[in-house]
Amino acid sequence: MKTAPESTTIVRTPLRLAAFRRFVLANLISATGSAMAPLALAYSVIEQGGGAGSLGLVLATNTVPTIVFLLAGGVFADRLSRSRILFLGNLLAAAAQGALAVTVATGHATTASIAACGFVSGTAASFTVPATQGAIAQIVPAEHLQQANALLRLPSNAVKVLGPVAGGLIVAASGAAWALAWDSFTFAAAAVLLLGLRLDAPLTRATGVLVDLRAGWSGFWSRTWLWTYTAAGTVLVAAWLAGFQLLGPLVAAQRYAGARDWGLIQAAFASGLLAGTLVCLRWKPYRLLTVAVAAGGALALPLTAMACGSPLLLVLSSASLAGIGLDIAIVAWTTAFQQHVPQTEQGRMSAFNGIGERLAIPLGYLITALAARSWDTQGVLLACGGLIAAATLLNLCVPDVYRVNRLVRVEQ
Incomplete structure (x- = not known):
């Protein structure tokens, strides 16, 4: 199986690979638009007279596909x-967002047309997401994959802040049309x-598509660490979406200074994500899956802090730790x-x-x-917060979690 031409060359950093630099640049460019899209989409619905119901419909049609x-x-x-x-998926998303921008700019946007464009964008994402994981593994040698994954997330997390x-x-x-x-x-x-x-x-x-799908499910189910x-x-x-994204603003309005403090909490979380990426550029743990499971449990911290009515400084600190984790x-x-x-299985395993x-x-x-x-x-x-902690602890009880470790490169 042929991969990127540079993948056979021994390198010290994935940034020395031209294909990886191209991938990082594409990811950074796309991230600048994706960071603005949710706000622009919401205001495109508002500008044409829609309310919460219309926005909910638009978001649903983007998620369903x-x-x-x-x-x-x-x-x-x-x-x-x-x-x-990846080329065709991004091109399809470009066409959908472009059509949406034109309808919003000309005043012809309706809830139905905005939802239709969202459906097309969601369909494009359903094909690009599974392809992305495997593409990185084709481009970058195994010993540099963690650094490559961190470098990919570094610009994306920075863009999330700004x-x-x-x-x-x-x-x-x-107006929303320019952002779209x-x-x-x-x-x-x-x-x-x-x-x-x-x-x-x-x-x-x-082989047939259904044959591949059945084989993919068998491969997914046979890997206990993957399905657990x-x-x-x-x-x-x-639990995180329900607690932080949905209830967080309500708690900020009830127990803190409303939108101002909620903005600070979100900024602390985003800053934590960026800090977590920097940690991953330096720290390379051997027990990869154990670290992944345990670190995810940090999401329980800001939910617990807000539930207990902790001081804002403690909530900000816990949100930052959650982002790092x-x-x-x-x-x-x-x-x-x-x-x-x-x-040969990464696309299907990523999809499941x-x-x-x-x-x-x-x-x-x-x-x-x-x-x-x-x-x-x-x-x-x-x-x-309790559900997050329970899911984390139960997953840490799976023996296979401790067997999926870093593949150390053997020097010849």
């Missing part, structure tokens, strides 16, 4: 050139860069996945794993709706 088509995306990521999939601010200024000054147009341009630019990777298809044998991590991650992400968990998990899942994360979105909101009938906001927050 990532669940429905993700398995297909995983199969194709193992059958076709991943660089071509992007929403820039997006807010653009929307306030010029920029998002479209960044997708198109990333598509051109990714096409230049020219990665070959991982699979050479010709996915199951625990689904609970963890659902989450980014370490993501980098360690991604590296373990890339090193322990064969190239990704479905759990996406199912967590409606699951988190359902948890909140049911719990809110019996408990107050602080009680629900404490329960969400």
